[in-house]
Amino acid sequence: MTASVLTRPRTAAAEPANRPRRRLRPGRPIPFGAAIGPLLLLAVWALGSATGWLDPRTLSAPWTVVTTAGDLIADGRLPANLAVSAQRAALGLGIGTVIGTVLAVVAGLSRWGEAVVDGPIQIKRAVPALALVPLLILWLGIGEQMKVTTIALGVFVPVYIHTHNGLRSIDSRYVELGESLRLRRTAFLRRIVLPGALPGFLLGMRFAVVGAWLALVVVEQINSTSGIGYMMDLARQYGQTDVIIVGLVLYGLLGLLSDGAVRLVQRRALSWRRTLAD
Amino acid sequence: MxxxxxxxxxxxxxxxxxxxxxxxxxxxxxxxxxxxxxxxxxxxxxxxxxxxxxxxxxxxxxxxxxxxxxxxxxxxxSSVVFQDARLLPWQRVLDNVVLGLRGPDAAERGRAALAEVGLAGRDRAWPSELSGGEQQRVALARALVSEPxxxxxxxxxxxxxxxxxxxxxxxxxxxxxxxxxxxxxxxxxxxxxxxxxxxxxxxxxxxxxxxxxxxxxxxxxxxxxxxxxxxxxxxxxxxxxxxxx
Incomplete structure (x- = not known):
């Protein structure tokens, strides 16, 4: 009974000789485990509000937030601001994605393209998109143009980085295959380059969608007259923490939803890969 | 010599x-x-x-x-068959076979080539779903479909x-x-x-x-x-x- 060396003498006598090995793994997954943390947080928040430990001026009670959200939807302020915000994010995301993808293909397929494009983008990458806001305000004013540009600037970098990386990591054996089949440039792009870079591109998109909402928050709190960020900034002036919380929850939900949407696309578009993973 | x-x-x-x-x-x-x-x-x-x-x-x-x-x-x-089958993992079997082909009858010819190597009906499969021998057969079909x-x-x-x-x-x-x-x-x-x-x-x-x-x-x-x-x-x-x- 060699196992008894590892066990305490008290249990060693009761335990059968082939005692199971010590488990080092974290164990079986907990059902709905991902929900436990947030629910716990919510419970503490509710408890704090109910006992009066949390001053409503510091943080409104969860139920107040829910009724406020209902009111905001009913009077049309929330849907209107959400529509404006969503439009800005979508426009910036769209423009940024196209720019990032095109630049990645240019830099990935030609040495000259890489020499010209890659350096400036690496520099841009080191400068936070939001640090450019003062300059953009001077150039473009405080209108929609500035907001969409800021978002697009934040979006195109991750799209470029990951698509470019995806392109560069395409197995050179496939390039050789294309050469041996005498593929034309367009067929090479369509059959080998773009599908090969798709996993990288989609990873970039996951960063990009979250980045788009992030940039949105900032631009909407600067001299804005519409949008969720404006709604929250206004609430700050009137001390309405419930409205601020509604905005925060909304940002969180939008980020989660858009990330989930990209992951869904990822699963469908990369089904050739899933057959390996499953 | x-x-x-x-x-x-x-x-x-x-x-x-x-x-x-x-x-x-x-x-x-x-x-x-x-x-x-x-x-x-x-x-x-x-x-x-x-x-x-x-x-x-x-x-x-x-x-x-x-x-x-x-x-x-x-x-x-002329066509090349490599030691590895070298199929594009993101293209289905038939698309791999007709990769270098042009023309409206490409799919038709690709299916015929697959039938010749004994893989008729597998045209919608992903390469990763095939065995090593089957993958090399697809590579043969791809090499011969252009009648080199x-x-x-x-x-x-x-x-x-x-x-x-x-x-x-x-x-x-x-x-x-x-x-x-x-x-x-x-x-x-x-x-x-x-x-x-x-x-x-x-x-x-x-x-x-x-x-x-x-x-x-x-x-x-x-x-x-x-x-x-x-x-x-x-x-x-x-x-x-x-x-x-």
């Missing part, structure tokens, strides 16, 4: 004269001459590092970064198990009898070379050192005394004593 002299006409799809290739200071091919006739099945043997793949890549035009000289005259319509005049195969069965390899030998022979491309099969397996080829070449010191015509009736096997005689002489030329082991 054995060179195939003869009429250098259209009936000789492959003509190589005085080919030299090297990597840095190392010379791999040195004044190599080679002729392959139309529909002729040639196997190329050689020790590891003797330059078999270098020669094949020179014929395939895939050695752009290598320094060298010489005349290489090959048909424009020259088929270049670089140890195409090297990664397959012994049983699958035997089946692939039959398949390749059948396909070549039907499509009649000129074939250059690079292999390190003497038996494979004798079983499949009309002519076996042995590459040594950058040149063709042995040029052996194999004139054996099918099906070829160890039972034929001539098979064993060829085997012995080729192994000897490769520096292996056939009486040992």
């Amino acid at each position: 054995a060179t195939h002299a003869g009429g250098l006409t259209a009936t000789r799809p492959v003509r190589v004269r005085d080919l030299a290739r090297g990597f840095g200071d190392r010379t791999v091919l040195d004044g190599l001459d080679l002729t392959i006739g139309a529909g002729e099945f040639v196997a190329l043997l050689g020790r590891s590092g003797s330059g078999k793949s270098t020669l094949l890549r020179a014929l395939a035009g895939l050695d752009g970064e290598v320094t060298g000289s010489g005349l290489v005259d090959v048909p424009a319509n 005049e020259l088929l270049l195969a670089d140890e195409p069965f090297g990664a397959l198990d012994a049983l699958t390899r035997l089946r692939m030998h039959d398949l390749l022979r059948r396909l070549c009898d039907r499509h009649r491309p000129a074939v250059l099969l690079v292999t390190h397996d003497v038996d494979e070379a004798i079983t499949l080829a009309d002519r076996v070449l042995l590459l040594d010191a950058g040149r063709i050192a042995v040029d052996l015509s194999i004139d054996l009736p099918a099906p070829r096997s160890y039972r034929q005394p001539a098979f064993l005689a060829h085997r012995e002489s080729l192994l000897r030329a490769l520096g292996v004593d056939p009486t040992e082991g």
Whole structure:
């Protein structure tokens, strides 16, 4: 009974000789485990509000937030601001994605393209998109143009980085295959380059969608007259923490939803890969 | 050095004269001459590092970064089969087969080629769903669907198990009898070379050192005394004593 060396003498006598090995793994997954943390947080928040430990001026009670959200939807302020915000994010995301993808293909397929494009983008990458806001305000004013540009600037970098990386990591054996089949440039792009870079591109998109909402928050709190960020900034002036919380929850939900949407696309578009993973 | 002299006409799809290739200071091919006739099945043997793949890549035009000289005259319509099946994992089997094809009947021809290699009905499968042998069959279909005049195969069965390899030998022979491309099969397996080829070449010191015509009736096997005689002489030329082991 060699196992008894590892066990305490008290249990060693009761335990059968082939005692199971010590488990080092974290164990079986907990059902709905991902929900436990947030629910716990919510419970503490509710408890704090109910006992009066949390001053409503510091943080409104969860139920107040829910009724406020209902009111905001009913009077049309929330849907209107959400529509404006969503439009800005979508426009910036769209423009940024196209720019990032095109630049990645240019830099990935030609040495000259890489020499010209890659350096400036690496520099841009080191400068936070939001640090450019003062300059953009001077150039473009405080209108929609500035907001969409800021978002697009934040979006195109991750799209470029990951698509470019995806392109560069395409197995050179496939390039050789294309050469041996005498593929034309367009067929090479369509059959080998773009599908090969798709996993990288989609990873970039996951960063990009979250980045788009992030940039949105900032631009909407600067001299804005519409949008969720404006709604929250206004609430700050009137001390309405419930409205601020509604905005925060909304940002969180939008980020989660858009990330989930990209992951869904990822699963469908990369089904050739899933057959390996499953 | 054995060179195939003869009429250098259209009936000789492959003509190589005085080919030299090297990597840095190392010379791999040195004044190599080679002729392959139309529909002729040639196997190329050689020790590891003797330059078999270098020669094949020179014929395939895939050695752009290598320094060298010489005349290489090959048909424009030639196909390559690599040691790995080299299927694009993100394209379904049929799309892999028709990758180099153009025209409205591409899918039709691709399906016919898949049927020829015994994979009819698998056109919607992903490459990762196929076994190693099946993947190499798809690669064969892709190589032959364009009806090449020259088929270049670089140890195409090297990664397959012994049983699958035997089946692939039959398949390749059948396909070549039907499509009649000129074939250059690079292999390190003497038996494979004798079983499949009309002519076996042995590459040594950058040149063709042995040029052996194999004139054996099918099906070829160890039972034929001539098979064993060829085997012995080729192994000897490769520096292996056939009486040992």
